[in-house]
Amino acid sequence: MSQSAIDExxxxxxxxxxxxxxxxxxxxxxxxxxxxxxxxxAALLSCVMSMLKxxxxxNSFLDEPVFKPLAANQTPIPDAIGNYLVVGVLGKxxxxxxxxxxxxxxxxxVALKVMNQSMLSANDYLRFGFxxxxxxxxxxxxxxxxxxxxxxxxxxxxxxxxxAMELVSDASTITDYAENRKLDLHSRxxxxxxxxxxxxxxxQHGVIHRDIKPANVLVDGDGRPKVIDFGIAKMTDSRxxxxxxxxxxxxxxxxxxxxxxxxxxxxxxxSSRDVDIRTDVYSLGGLLYQLITGKKPHDFxxxxxxxxxxxxxxxxxxxxxxxxxxxxxxxxAMVSMAMNKDRDQRYASAAALSADVRRYLTHxxxxxxxxxxxxxxxxxxxxxxxxxxxxxxxxxxxxxASIASARLAYVEYRARQASEERQKQLETVTEFQESLLxxxxxxxxxxxxxQAYQEGLDTALSDSxxxxxxxxxxxxxxxxxxxxxxxxxxxxxESVLQHYLDSIRSRFAAEPALQTQLLQRLAQTMHELGLHxxxxxxxxxxxxxxxxxxxxxxxxxxxxxxxxxxxxxxxRRHEEAVVLLREAYTGRTKRFGTDHEITLRTGTALGGVLRxxxxxxxxxxxxxxxxxxxxxxxxxxxxxxxxxxNNMGVVYxxxxxxxxxxxxxxELLERRQRTLGENHASTRGVLGNLCMLLQDRGRTAELxxxxxxxxxxxxxxxxxxxxxxxxxxxxxxQLAALLTERQDFVQAEKLQREFLAGREKTLGRENSGTxxxxxxLAENLFLQExxxxxxxxxxxxxxxxxxxxxxEHEETIDSIDLLSRSLQRTGDLEEALKxxxxxxxxxxxxxxxxxxxIGWLLSNHGDLLADRGDVEAAKxxxxxxxxxxxxxxGRQHPKVELARKRVSExxxxxx
Numbered sequence: 001m002s003q004s005a006i007d008e009x010x011x012x013x014x015x016x017x018x019x020x021x022x023x024x025x026x027x028x029x030x031x032x033x034x035x036x037x038x039x040x041x042a043a044l045l046s047c048v049m050s051m052l053k054x055x056x057x058x059n060s061f062l063d064e065p066v067f068k069p070l071a072a073n074q075t076p077i078p079d080a081i082g083n084y085l086v087v088g089v090l091g092k093x094x095x096x097x098x099x100x101x102x103x104x105x106x107x108x109x110v111a112l113k114v115m116n117q118s119m120l121s122a123n124d125y126l127r128f129g130f131x132x133x134x135x136x137x138x139x140x141x142x143x144x145x146x147x148x149x150x151x152x153x154x155x156x157x158x159x160x161x162x163x164a165m166e167l168v169s170d171a172s173t174i175t176d177y178a179e180n181r182k183l184d185l186h187s188r189x190x191x192x193x194x195x196x197x198x199x200x201x202x203x204q205h206g207v208i209h210r211d212i213k214p215a216n217v218l219v220d221g222d223g224r225p226k227v228i229d230f231g232i233a234k235m236t237d238s239r240x241x242x243x244x245x246x247x248x249x250x251x252x253x254x255x256x257x258x259x260x261x262x263x264x265x266x267x268x269x270x271s272s273r274d275v276d277i278r279t280d281v282y283s284l285g286g287l288l289y290q291l292i293t294g295k296k297p298h299d300f301x302x303x304x305x306x307x308x309x310x311x312x313x314x315x316x317x318x319x320x321x322x323x324x325x326x327x328x329x330x331x332x333a334m335v336s337m338a339m340n341k342d343r344d345q346r347y348a349s350a351a352a353l354s355a356d357v358r359r360y361l362t363h364x365x366x367x368x369x370x371x372x373x374x375x376x377x378x379x380x381x382x383x384x385x386x387x388x389x390x391x392x393x394x395x396x397x398x399x400x401a402s403i404a405s406a407r408l409a410y411v412e413y414r415a416r417q418a419s420e421e422r423q424k425q426l427e428t429v430t431e432f433q434e435s436l437l438x439x440x441x442x443x444x445x446x447x448x449x450x451q452a453y454q455e456g457l458d459t460a461l462s463d464s465x466x467x468x469x470x471x472x473x474x475x476x477x478x479x480x481x482x483x484x485x486x487x488x489x490x491x492x493x494e495s496v497l498q499h500y501l502d503s504i505r506s507r508f509a510a511e512p513a514l515q516t517q518l519l520q521r522l523a524q525t526m527h528e529l530g531l532h533x534x535x536x537x538x539x540x541x542x543x544x545x546x547x548x549x550x551x552x553x554x555x556x557x558x559x560x561x562x563x564x565x566x567x568x569x570x571x572r573r574h575e576e577a578v579v580l581l582r583e584a585y586t587g588r589t590k591r592f593g594t595d596h597e598i599t600l601r602t603g604t605a606l607g608g609v610l611r612x613x614x615x616x617x618x619x620x621x622x623x624x625x626x627x628x629x630x631x632x633x634x635x636x637x638x639x640x641x642x643x644x645x646n647n648m649g650v651v652y653x654x655x656x657x658x659x660x661x662x663x664x665x666x667e668l669l670e671r672r673q674r675t676l677g678e679n680h681a682s683t684r685g686v687l688g689n690l691c692m693l694l695q696d697r698g699r700t701a702e703l704x705x706x707x708x709x710x711x712x713x714x715x716x717x718x719x720x721x722x723x724x725x726x727x728x729x730x731x732x733x734q735l736a737a738l739l740t741e742r743q744d745f746v747q748a749e750k751l752q753r754e755f756l757a758g759r760e761k762t763l764g765r766e767n768s769g770t771x772x773x774x775x776x777l778a779e780n781l782f783l784q785e786x787x788x789x790x791x792x793x794x795x796x797x798x799x800x801x802x803x804x805x806x807x808e809h810e811e812t813i814d815s816i817d818l819l820s821r822s823l824q825r826t827g828d829l830e831e832a833l834k835x836x837x838x839x840x841x842x843x844x845x846x847x848x849x850x851x852x853x854i855g856w857l858l859s860n861h862g863d864l865l866a867d868r869g870d871v872e873a874a875k876x877x878x879x880x881x882x883x884x885x886x887x888x889x890g891r892q893h894p895k896v897e898l899a900r901k902r903v904s905e906x907x908x909x910x911x
Contacts, residue, residue, distance in 0.1 A: 018048050029261075033305055081162060082152040084112055100167065103147070109169070110147060114154055114162040137205050141593050142198035144168060144218075144226045168228070170221030175290050177219035185326055188291050189357050190555075191225055196284060196354035197593055198227045203277045203350060204633065210275065212283035213263040214290055261308050262286060262296050266341050269309045277350070278343040284353055285338025285346075292331060293323040297339065313341065330360050333368040362556060363513065497526065501538065512549045516542045520560060523567075530725035532571055532762060539564040558587045559598075566605045570726070572768040574612045581606040595633055597640065600626050604644050611651055612768075614809055614846055620651050637675050639682075642668055646686065653693060654810065656851035656888060665690045681720065681727055684713040688734040707742070710735045729758045733773065736780075745784045752777040768804060768811065771797045775815055782822055791822040808842045810853075816842075817857060820864070829868050836861040852895075855884025859899040866906050878903045 018037050022030045031049070038045035077099070078086055084101035090111060091098045099112040139145065144166040151159035172180065174195070178188050195217055202209060209216075209227070216229045265282035267273040289297045297317035300308045320327035320335055327335075334356055340346045347353040347367075356366045501522060508515040519542040526535035543564055546557040565580030585606050588599040603626040610619035623644055630641040649664035665686060672683040691710055714735050717728040732755045739748035756777055759770040774797040781790035798815040805812060816839040823832035840857045847854055858881030865874035882899040889896055 014044060018044075022048070028301060029303075029305060029308070036305070078154050081112055081114060081154055082150055084110065084164060086112070101164070103164065109167045110164040111144075111167045112162055112164050114152075115160050138202055138207065140198045140201040140595070142194050142225050142227060143201065144228045166226070168218040168220050168226050171218040171226075173214040174217040174219050174225055174287070175214040175294070177223070178291060179294065181223075185292060185324075186361060189361055191219070191223070192284075192288055192291055193354045193357045193361075194592075195225050195227060195287070196350045196357065197596060198225070199280050199284060200350040200354065201593075201595060202227075203280070208275060208277055209280050209283070210268065211260055211263060212280055212287055213260050214287060215260075217287065261300060261305075261312070262298065264312060265343070266313045267343060269312050276343070278346050278348070281338055281346050281350055281353055282340075282343070284350060285335055288338065288357075289317060289320060289335050292327055292335075293320050295323060316341075330366050330369060334360070334366065337368040358555070363517070497522065497531075497534075512545050516545050516549075516556070516560070519545075520563065523563065527567065527570075530721060530762065532567065532726070536564070536567050536571065539567055552583075553587055553591070555591065558584050558591070561587070562598075562602050562605065565609070569605060569609045569612070571763060572612065574609050574768075578606070578609045578613065581609055595629055597634065600630055600633070600644075601640060604640065604647065607644075607647060607651075611647070611654065614805075616651060616655055620648075620655075623647050623651060637671055642671055642682075645671075646689070649689065649693075655848055656853065658693065658852075658888070661693055662690075665693060679716065681717070684716065684731065685727070688713065688731055691734055691738055707738055710738055723754075724758050724762055726762070729755055729762075732758070733776065736776065740780055740783065743783075745780055749777070749780050749784070752780055766800050766804065768801075771801055771804075771815075772811060775811070775818065778818060778822075782818065782825075785825070787822050787825045791819065791826060794819040794822060807838070808846050810843075810846060813839050813842050813846075813853075813857075817860060821860060824864055824867065829864060833861070833864050833868065836864050850884065850888060852885055852888035855881045855888060855899070856895055857881070858884065859895075859902060862906070863902050866902070866909065871906065871909055875903075875906050878906050 018034060022033050034045065034048050038048060077089055080086060081099065081101065083105075084099075084103055087100040087102060087109070089097065090100050096113050096115050099114065101110050101112040102108070103110055147164045147166070149161070149163040151161050154160050154162075174191065177183075178191070183191075199209060199212065211229065212227070216227065218226045218228055220226065263283040263286050265275070265279045268275055268279050268282075286297050289295075298308070298311050298315065300311070303311065317335075317339065319332045321329075321332050334353070337345070337356075338347055338353055347356070352367065356368055359366045501519075504515060504518045504522065508518065519538050523535045523538040523542065526532075526538065539560060543557070543560045546554065546560050550557050561580050562584040565577045565584060568574075568577035568580065581602060585599070585602045588596070588602050592599050603622050607619045607622040607626065610616075610622065627641065627644040627648060630638065630644055634641050645664055645668050649661045649668065652658070652661035652664065669683070669686045669690060672680065672686050676683050687709060710731065714728070714731045717725065717731045721728050732751050736748045736751035736755060739745075739751070752773065756770070756773040759767070759773045763769050774793055778790045778793040778797065781787075781793065794815055798812065798819055801809070801812040801815055807816075816835050820832045820835035820839065823829075823835065836857070840854070840861055843851075843854050843857055858877045860881075862874045862877030862881060865877060878899065882896070882903050885893070885896045885899050
């Protein structure tokens, strides 16, 4: 286009567009860029150079977002913009001016970005609106939030678009903050991982930033990073509301480079190639480079723009370790992988880069490095497990020998190598010893123990002349009935794990980081083997060390707080558990944000404790939020998502919302069967829950079809975990309840007595889980009309429940009701009525008014009143109870049929 054909408005618009692009370059590169872009247009060249000269005298919003106030004679400052009182100017760029302002309602300070009048062309207007739309969809603690968007007159009759966003107080760029505060490498990397999380959040919502650089990552006075300036972001979706803005972005992309050269990826420099989220991974790699070295990856000071682009495409940056020796190895590898010229060789996402940084911080192997010889050897070891499992003594020798040899290797290594290599050796020791625990297979050990024992028995019996055929059969029957998996677990505990624990304490006392890592892994193994009390003791020891050495807010300390809280919850010590899990949830939310997987995992655990405490509304709220976030972030079939879906079914059952619970568990069963198979322990657990629900709903025909499946589940659990494992005991309880529903009371009683003995042995007599098993046995005895024994057992359970959880807990209410009915059958009507009234009053306080259990208690109380001769009062309670039960359970439920029979009998009495 010739000069005469360009009117003043078009000239200004093009000049501002070129100015905006120039300000993204280094100061020395700007004149050359402008001269090349305006080579055929002297008027445009003069205009842009004049604007550039003015801009060089001030801090540009597009290039340096940490602003100093401009002089009053440079920019007229309006008193107000819309509903915001203007305090001063933070920065001015080619496209927009940023003001510091105060919003009255709510009272807060904001950054107000107002589009310049000279940029009010259609495309520029859309581009400004595009940035607004991008920010509106992002909600992350490390992304500056947008509050409001609108238009207002600023020194002109034509309204200018603006948006108000979060003001980063006492802001510095992330690199300046690190240098000014003299942050150590660990702190810098922790802060960087939060930035990665924020960028990943944007990717999950379809936003590629495309200009990640130190100037666009601000850190406030409290050390919290904030990603800003999404003005050149790109959407990865095609939703209608952003289509027009994307088109406007594409128009400008055809004419100029988008981004800042130092942070641009090779594909970003090539207009013929598209960009995806790996472009931001490259820029994050450049940011990491600057954060740890204090230098930029490339030196463009003496380069033209074409030369700089060629350097980005072809020249590898100097390794960070050539500036700081600490970066040698893992950090070099991470930066190299993030900034790989071939994007297919980069980290697949910002989350993957963040995960590697956190592995580095916790001394774990990182993704960016090739497997070591040890790692290859370990895989070979897993494929060829030694036959030493046949003898417990051999296992013991293997573990103790590995600890001794590893420690000896560590001492020799320390004498030869620098501190970094020493740390890597410790990591190798840790991984090797953890692999030993991971590879323990108690089922295999039990089978080999059984084989060895029976071979020894065969030899002994064949050599003995004193054992007759009848005695031999009795001996063989006894040994056949032994649970060798349980024997293997017991032998492991006494002969291996205790020695391993003693070795960790004594040999690694001077290395708390390594010691606590080994202790935490040992506690997990103990839990998986069903040694729950032992696991608690080890976790308490781990937490005490980590609090003392690392502090309460460290990532590893929070990991142990969560683990101990979950362990106490499993042991049903909920008052202690909720304190720890709230601490872990608050700490992880602050450190990682609400959408991070480990924060969500803690939310799941916290909801479980609140559910057991009877705080159902709070538990449902936490689980519902967690489930929705997991489905969005992790996917519908992820294991953590499915666990929360199961929990939603549990809380619905407790609230009497049985239809919603069945929907949850049937979906869960379908997903577990599809992803894990019919015989997986998790699938079997869902099936057990569904059986209990169908039992509550009185659907006995379906229960008959499920009975063989639950019997197979119990047999599989006994083989896989042993008789005392929590999974086995839970399946045992489910089968007993199913047999009770089908009126096979004798077999049910046998299982319930075994279940109670197992609970007492693993959890103790006064644990709430033990009390529930005691209550289930008492209910069975009541149904068999063994009222005296049922009465004695219920009294014991109730006394402990009142002390542990109070009289208004749902489990206590169930015990009071059972005790009342037992007293009714033994003839003590007055005491039975007193307890029945207490149970009904408590239930009305803690349960929804339409809960089926209130109807059941009303019917039971009416039956007691009828026995005492209070016909009218009995009729009122019986009819109200029947109405509630029919509404909640349906007309065919056995409890409804019994309640209807009581109403009929009461009517006959009144005649």
